[in-house]
Amino acid sequence: MPQTPQPASTMLTPSTTGASRTATVLSAAAKNSPLLMKPLLSACSPSSATPKAKSGAAMASAMALHFFGYEFARGSNMALFTSTTLGFGASSGSYYPLAMTCVSPVSMVLLLAYGRQLDAKGPRKALRNTTFLCITMLALSGMAVTAMQHNEVWANIKFLSWTMSQLVVWASFVFQSSYAHLLYAQQWSFLGSIFTPSEAGKYYSYIAGLSSVTSMIAGASVSKLVDKLGLPGLLGMAALSLTCTLLLADWAYSLSEKHGFDPSKELEKLSKQKKSQRKANEEKLQSSSTDFASSQQTNNSLFHQIRHSISLFQRVPILGALFFEALSFQCLSTILNTCLVTQLKDAVPDDAQRAAWTGNFYACVNGLSTMFQFFLMPILNQSMEPKLLWRWMPILPLLCGVARFLPTSFTPNSFVTTSSSSALYTVAISFLAAKTMDYSLRGVLAEMAYVPLSFESRFKGKEIIAVFANRFGKSGMAFILSGLHFAGGGGAGLSGLTLFVTLGWLTSAVSLSKLIPSKSEAERLVA
Numbered sequence: 001m002p003q004t005p006q007p008a009s010t011m012l013t014p015s016t017t018g019a020s021r022t023a024t025v026l027s028a029a030a031k032n033s034p035l036l037m038k039p040l041l042s043a044c045s046p047s048s049a050t051p052k053a054k055s056g057a058a059m060a061s062a063m064a065l066h067f068f069g070y071e072f073a074r075g076s077n078m079a080l081f082t083s084t085t086l087g088f089g090a091s092s093g094s095y096y097p098l099a100m101t102c103v104s105p106v107s108m109v110l111l112l113a114y115g116r117q118l119d120a121k122g123p124r125k126a127l128r129n130t131t132f133l134c135i136t137m138l139a140l141s142g143m144a145v146t147a148m149q150h151n152e153v154w155a156n157i158k159f160l161s162w163t164m165s166q167l168v169v170w171a172s173f174v175f176q177s178s179y180a181h182l183l184y185a186q187q188w189s190f191l192g193s194i195f196t197p198s199e200a201g202k203y204y205s206y207i208a209g210l211s212s213v214t215s216m217i218a219g220a221s222v223s224k225l226v227d228k229l230g231l232p233g234l235l236g237m238a239a240l241s242l243t244c245t246l247l248l249a250d251w252a253y254s255l256s257e258k259h260g261f262d263p264s265k266e267l268e269k270l271s272k273q274k275k276s277q278r279k280a281n282e283e284k285l286q287s288s289s290t291d292f293a294s295s296q297q298t299n300n301s302l303f304h305q306i307r308h309s310i311s312l313f314q315r316v317p318i319l320g321a322l323f324f325e326a327l328s329f330q331c332l333s334t335i336l337n338t339c340l341v342t343q344l345k346d347a348v349p350d351d352a353q354r355a356a357w358t359g360n361f362y363a364c365v366n367g368l369s370t371m372f373q374f375f376l377m378p379i380l381n382q383s384m385e386p387k388l389l390w391r392w393m394p395i396l397p398l399l400c401g402v403a404r405f406l407p408t409s410f411t412p413n414s415f416v417t418t419s420s421s422s423a424l425y426t427v428a429i430s431f432l433a434a435k436t437m438d439y440s441l442r443g444v445l446a447e448m449a450y451v452p453l454s455f456e457s458r459f460k461g462k463e464i465i466a467v468f469a470n471r472f473g474k475s476g477m478a479f480i481l482s483g484l485h486f487a488g489g490g491g492a493g494l495s496g497l498t499l500f501v502t503l504g505w506l507t508s509a510v511s512l513s514k515l516i517p518s519k520s521e522a523e524r525l526v527a
Contacts, residue, residue: 051259052194055252060207062248063187064214069241070180071218071362073138075226076234077173079355082345086148086155086165093342099173100334100478106178107471114182114463115305122264123459124253127186131246134179135239141172142235149232172235178471183242185466187249189458192451193263194256197522200451201381204444209373212439216366222359226352234355266455312461319461321512322449323469328505329442330473332397335498336431338481343424361428365435372440386445390513393441394506400430401499430498449516452525477501 049057081099082092110130117126148155148165155165162170195203226234256262313319348354380389450458517525 051255052261055255055259055261056191056194056203056207058248058252058255059187059190060210062245062252063184063207064211065241065248066180066183066187066245067211068214068218069138069238069245070176071215071359072222072225072234072241073176073238074362075219075222075355075359076231076238077169077176078341078358079226079351080145080169080231081173082341082354083169083351084349085351086145087169088166090345092345093338094482096338096341097478097482099170100177100338101475101482102174103177103478104468104471104475106174107181107467110178110182111463111467112305114186114467115460118459123186123190124250124257124264127183127190127249127253128246130182130186131242131249134183135242135246137175137179138235138239138242141168141175142232142239144168145172145232145235146230149230177474178467181466181470182463183245185463186459188447189450189462190249190252190256190263192447192458193266193455194261195451196526197448197451197519200448201519202378204447205373205377205381208439208444208447209370209377212366212370212373216363216370219359219361219363219366222363223356226355226359231351231355263455263459309460309464312456313464316453316457316461318449318453318512318515319457319465321508321515322446323465325505325508325512326446326465326469327473327476328501328508329438330470331477332498332501332505333431333434333438334474334477335481335494335501336427336434338478339427339494340424340431343427347424361432362435365432365439368432368436369439372436373444377440377444381444385516385518386448387513387516387518389441389445390509390516393437393445394502394509396437397430397434398499398502398506400433401495401502452517452522 081087081096083089088095114126114130117129121129145165145168148168155163157164159167191204191207192200222234225237229237253262257264313323344354344357348357450462453461
């Protein structure tokens with residue numbers, strides 16, 4: 001009998017006992033780490049916890065549950081997209097870059113909706129409303145997929161060359177790829193508003209580590225839950241998790257409003273400044289009421305939002321550097337992800353097994369990231385300046401890119417495989433290195449860079465970078481991959497493009513590091 005291609009998934013998949021060991025080690029680390037116990041466990045003791053500690057712990061927990069649910073949504077949608085019955089089957093490798101190209105416009109719509117919510121109702125209601133939107137979309141996606149599975153007539157209704165089920169899967173996949181950055185950027189913005197730079201340096205790695213732990217648990221449990229709940233049930237789990245996220249995040253804002261450290265106060269000051277400017281403009285335009293009405297209408301237009309965003313990035317150069325760093329990294333991530341999706345479809349043909357493989361792969365990524373966040377990052381944050389970490393961060397992915405050009409004679413015999421999963425194994429290792437570096441180091445450093453910035457930079461500029469730059473990088477590179485027919489992956493051309501983009505990321509990271517303030521400078525900026 002031919003063997004099922006399992007080597008790559010076996011080597012990359014953490015077992016249940018392995019996940020238990022990781023949890024035990026992290027628990028022991030927490031007991032011996034006053035930095036971790038202070039922000040997290042003190043919130044559980046009403047007699048000793050400060051309102052700010054409770055609020056921070058609530059938002060950190062909300063973010064952790066957000067990523068917990070996102071793993072279910074990602075595993076389900078990836079399996080549905082490559083499904084031979086509901087999705088695109090053997091053609092998924094070609095359609096995947098096209099789907100990622102559509103993510104950028106959807107992200108832009110979500111970003112504009114968030115901007116209007118923020119200006120009209122403040123950060124608390126903006127987060128509440130956008131989270132509720134995501135809950136609704138995930139629940140509707142799950143119900144629609146269930147209907148397609150139980151009614152073949154509906155599923156096979158043709159719209160041009162696509163079936164109804166393919167349209168449903170396409171919409172679910174594109175939305176799932178768009179919403180994560182929209183929510184977690186707002187959650188990090190709240191934390192950046194209540195913490196000082198020194199506190200951020202101490203606690204951010206642990207907060208990110210908590211999200212990695214929940215993501216690891218969710219990813220490892222996909223293989224067990226998918227048999228009981230099915231792929232639509234995983235989408236329902238994601239919606240349920242986001243409901244808990246909404247309640248915790250709203251409680252965090254409630255505490256901040258009650259005890260006087262609400263980030264909205266900065267927005268109120270900014271609004272007063274804008275009102276005074278509008279009054280000055282009104283006095284100048286009193287002679288022409290029509291012109292004034294026109295100017296007020298333009299103020300609320302899409303053009304005004306874009307012009308205001310450009311002005312913000314011109315006034316704060318570090319935002320532009322962060323934008324291009326995010327853009328270049330997402331280009332690299334998209335190349336590797338596209339190649340992984342294509343190889344995974346060939347190596348693991350069963351939909352449920354493919355969802356389990358994806359969940360286990362990201363559980364492995366999150367497990368490694370958790371170890372780095374709890375054990376390595378606290379040491380690095382205390383002993384090194386952030387600008388040095390920015391410069392060193394792209395080195396590991398760069399080495400992985402160079403390694404793909406090495407002849408097989410340089411590779412140890414124990415790592416050489418001849419099975420059909422060898423291509424999957426190769427690209428999975430490269431993607432594993434990039435995502436681990438992203439989750440454990442890059443995300444924390446980026447959030448620390450926003451702490452000394454203004455309210456507009458943290459809540460508007462950051463959201464533009466998190467939603468638009470990240471998704472535009474993915475969509476732009478996906479469009480290039482689709483046009484160059486690189487969806488098959490593993491070729492020399494794709495390896496060369498990967499190395500080129502990695503060098504671009506290194507260049508942007510070095511440029512950004514020159515604008516990152518030192519720890520003492522950051523403290524002075526918020527004093």
